[in-house]
Structures are given as structure tokens and as C-alpha cells.
Amino acid sequence: MLTNFKFELITQDERARLGALYTGFGRIDTPAFMPVGTAASVKGMMPEAVVQTGAQIILSNTYHLMLRPGPDRVERLGGVRKMMNWKGPLLTDSGGFQVMSLGPLRTLDEHGVTFKSHLDGSYHLLTPEISTEIQRKLDATITMAFDECTPYPATKSQAAESMELSMRWAERSRKAFIQKQGYGQFGIVQGSVYPELRLESIQKLHEIGFEGYAIGGLAVGEGQELMFETLTATTPHMVSSKPRYLMGVGKPSDIVGAVMRGVDMFDCVLPTRSGRTGQAFTRFGTVNIRNARHADDIRPLDEACSCTGCKNYSRGYLHHLFKADEIQGLTLLTWHNLTYYQELMNSIRESIREGQLKKFVSSFYQLQAEGDIPQL
């Protein structure tokens, strides 16, 4: 028997929330960061390694999986979780964000979006109903409503029109969603940077009723300050008994600021993508391991980090792996970055529990400003 899908708000530190999201496939401690496994694989990582970083849920992309290997094939192989041997919960996006980014390769109307595959040029259709059905075939623990990610910048009337379409699509997405114990569906708040539109969107979504609410259309070029302002004006109107997920965010400082504004869940390709290019996140800011100054450095990337890269390997060796294009280099740096993100979330959760988030955040910014450890 699967656990019910439910959110527990444990405590608050000002607007920051400590919680737990229960799903049929495991508990997620919030604030939580979800690593991205676009095509049913967290690039360069075995699922056992993803678990070791501390991740409790991962995200896959409907757009990529519907094109390859295709939703029916994924279903035949047992769904994304079984197929990729991921035992925990899985969130899938709706495909909306990716098809919007296709630009001239897609056309949108009330019904949905027609687009051309970036793989073979074939035509495909996504509607709220189709997206929801595909996510069911992928066996998503958390299904996202199909929406239009409003481009930035947008005038207020453009943003309103787009948000209203997304709300009609949210209603159709909810109708198409087949409820099962342990599974849930999230609606997505739109409205660009206009607080009145965000409020209107929230009210509409509350009316429909979802197991959680995401904030979409941010981190699309508006900058951190405006993103924070929008969050400040948005989250107080969101029901406190359901999880709040800020989509596609972000840098460590984005996450810290968003948690302070009441957000519970995050996802971003940054730790994985940066890991593959040699960029490492540390307590002291980012480090480019390809830099020649690391070549003879016997010290770990960050002696306080618990990942296998920091426990067992020197900066000099990591540098060598990147210079020699060895696959193990990107695995180790991805592993490190995902561990950094999970340890950050863990510190955030501990700080909220102790009512010390402000103190943590101020020391976080101070360390980040110090820069990398000095050369040997």
C-alpha cells in the first residue's frame, strides 16, 4: 500500500518553511533540491551515486522523453523510475517550457502547441491532456500541469493573456489527471513580474485544487532582484498547507533567497551542467578545475565536503582528468556539485529548525565572497 501524497509543514523561521512531502515512493525533506535527469539519467551519474549525494527526488523532462525513447516505449519498460533504477519519487515537467523555447519551431493556440522535434524534424502536438497522459506513461510521482511559460519581458496585457491561457490549461490538466494513491499533480502560477496577475493566477489554481503549486516564468532573464521581488509579493498568497516549487532555480544564492521568501522545492541543471564543464561549487564560491593553478595541488576541492571527489582525490588529479578529457572527471565534479547543493539544503533545513536561518544566510554570503582557498 502506497503512502498518501501529503505535505507536512513542520516549522517556520520568519517566512522560510521546514517541511516534509510524503509520496508513494519516499519522503522529501523540504526545502529540497531536485537534480535533473533530463533523458532518464542524471548525466554522468549512477542512480546509487545520486542517492549518496543526499537527493530524495529527481526530475525528468517530458519533452525529451516523449521524443526519445517515446512515452509508450517508456511505459513498456516500466516507467522512468523502474527503467532507470531510481527508487525514489520522480517529478516530470509538462514539456511546456521546452516547447516554448523552440521559438519559430512551434505554433500555439487555445488547443495546445504543435512543434517540430529537434531530433528528426517530425511534428508533435502537446496539449494539457496529452502532456498529462504522457506523464502518466512516464510514471511521474509528481505530474506538472501544462502551461505557457510567459516570455520575459512581457507587457502586463501580454502577461495577463498568457496567464489566463495557462489557467484554462491548468483546469484541463487537472481534469486529465488520474489520481492514484502516492501520486500528485502541481499547478503552475504564472503572471510574469506583475503581483496582481500572480495573485489572480494563485486564486484560480486554488479553486481548481492541486497537491502542490509551482511558480513558473521566473529565472527567465528578469534578474535575481526582480525575481526576489516577485517571490516576496507572490508566496504570501499561496496556501501554506501545500508545497511551493520554484521551477528551474537556480544558483546557490537564488535558492537561499527564495527559501527566505517561502519556497520549498527547486530544480536546476546548474550543478550537473557545470560539473561537466569543470566548474565546481564550493563554500568559497565557484572554482574552475581546468585552471592551471590546480595542477600540482594535493588538497581536495573542499575539505569540508563529504563527496567521494573531496574524500579521495586531489585537485591536481581532478585537473588532470579534465585536461585529459577523462569521463571520470565530469562524474566526480557532478557528484561534488550535487553534494554541495544537497549539503546546502541540509544546512538550510537545520537553520530553519533552529530559527537561525538569517545567521546562516549571512555567513553563507560572507564565505562566498571570500573566494577560493589560497594557492599552495
Place this chain on the structure above:
Amino acid sequence: MLTNFKFELITQDERARLGALYTGFGRIDTPAFMPVGTAASVKGMMPEAVVQTGAQIILSNTYHLMLRPGPDRVERLGGVRKMMNWKGPLLTDSGGFQVMSLGPLRTLDEHGVTFKSHLDGSYHLLTPEISTEIQRKLDATITMAFDECTPYPATKSQAAESMELSMRWAERSRKAFIQKQGYGQFGIVQGSVYPELRLESIQKLHEIGFEGYAIGGLAVGEGQELMFETLTATTPHMVSSKPRYLMGVGKPSDIVGAVMRGVDMFDCVLPTRSGRTGQAFTRFGTVNIRNARHADDIRPLDEACSCTGCKNYSRGYLHHLFKADEIQGLTLLTWHNLTYYQELMNSIRESIREGQLKKFVSSFYQLQAEGDIPQL
């Protein structure tokens, strides 16, 4: 206190030998297969995964490591084993084979070989003394003598001249080798496909005295039949109290045939390189996982295999990973292939122990001939 470097011959089944090679960093059950970690990383594999395949020793390439990151840098980082977090023994080749393959980019005389780096065009010198010193800096558990890998085909007089040079170099290599407890050095038998030259080479190497003897200059284009003939004529003259290592070999059937002719150790890039291109070794022959017939197959690559790829993933998923260029695909197939090789060596050892090698070999060839399991 390190264990002495010594070889124990446990039993024989006709000419096949069951043994154990003790080193300062662990025991190697023979016949043994050594995975290749050219640039101090078994491509796509964490060292913990290499251990899980059953490998007890790995090989790294002096040529690659001397150019990048360089022997002094490796020494500062603690040697290859410490640098790459490999706890077991390490064998390094002498660089001779790789510089020979450079063709017009190298010049050879009595003193050694001058060659141009394939990385940056810089000039480098390898001599028996320099190669041995570099291997010391790499902290090789087993150092190889510097030799000329005689090109194939070679006339008898060309082969004799080349072998004699290698024997003078073997003497200089031995002189340059600093003996340490737990470490050893192997000489390399040359002489192309000419039994008298092979015998002459063996006698010279025995005179010098090494902790083990390799057979070089095979698997260079002469074909399996002539390789087996040469082995048949060569190994009976090699001292039985020392390990025998056939360099750069090979396909599973090469290994099986060479074991029957008295060889104890092997190395080859085949399982790792094939894994990266989607070619899998199985009991039923090789399988190309990129083939469309696997796309919907929920069965593992080989249900009898104990690797994580076969225990936890379907052929359909492996196929998807390769089609989507996901790194995890090549990791899983490399892991599988290395496991296949180690399980083959394990079966060979068990069969020798029970005096049943011939029976094993005949069922091995029968299964290989059957071809892959039928389509669903």
C-alpha cells in the same frame, strides 16, 4: 611491512596454470585479466566499480602519463595508485609499444627513442633508464622493461636484430630498476613468430633475471592461429616459477587459447573501448546494444551476469542511453564487459583447479557460436 613480490604456481591442467601473484598491494589470482586505465583512469569507471567487476590489478600507460600530467607531477600527487584512489597493484607498460606506433614521429637508435608528442608536438626521449625511472615515479607495482615491439611482418634477420636490441635494453632496464619490497619488474620476450629467436630471447632474459616474463610482439596483425603457434613454441621454455604475461591480448577466445598454452596474465582495451561504443561481450557472443531490436526489450543483456547493468537495467534502457548519448550508457556497458572478462577468468581458474579446462573451453566455444538470445 609490504608482502614480498612472489608467484605461487598452485596447480596445472595440462599446460594451463592456476597461480597467485603476491605483491605489496594485494594478491592477483592467475590467469588474470588487467583492465586498462591509460591516463590513470579506467575510462568511464570509478575505481570502486572496477573493484566490483573482480579486477585485482590494473594497467596504466607510461607514454600517456609521461606527456600528461608528466611523471614529476604524478610523483608529487603520490603516484598513480594514490592519485586515482586505486588500492590494488598497478602495472605500467614501458612506453615502448606506444612510441613505436608513432611511426614517422619517432627515431630509434641504440640509446633509445626520440619522439614527438601527439598532444603538443614537443620532443621527448625514452631510453631503458628513463622509462624505468618514469615508472618508478608513477609508483608502478610492476615495472616493464623498455623494449622495441618488433613490427609484423618482419624477416627473421629483422626480427633477430630487433630482439637483440630489446635484450640489451632489458639488461639496461634491469640495471636501472630500484628493487623495493612488494614491487617487481618483468622482462619482455621478443622474436616475432620465430621460435628460435623467442628461445634465444627467453634465455637472455632468464640470465638477467626478472620477477616475471612478458611475451611481446604478438597480437600485432599475425592472426590468432600464428599467435597460438608462437605461444605453443614459446611458453614451454619459460621458467615455470614466474608469471607469464601476454601483452595486449585480447578477445575472449584469444585469452582462452593462450591460457591453454600456459599464459597467466593479460591486458587489453577491448572490454573498455567496446563498452564505450555499445558493443557488449556475452556468453553468446557480442551484442551491439545500438541495434534497434533491443529498443523494447525488457530483458537484461545477460541474465547470468552479476554486473549492475544486468542486475538493474533492461536492454531497452541501455539502448536508449546509447541513442541519447548518455554517459551512463558507456559506464554500464564498460562495467558489464569488464565483469564479463573477470567472470571468464574466474571460470577458467575454477576449471583449471578441477582439471576440467578442456570441457569448459569446448562449452565456451559452443555458446559463443550460438549467437545472442532470440528476439522477444
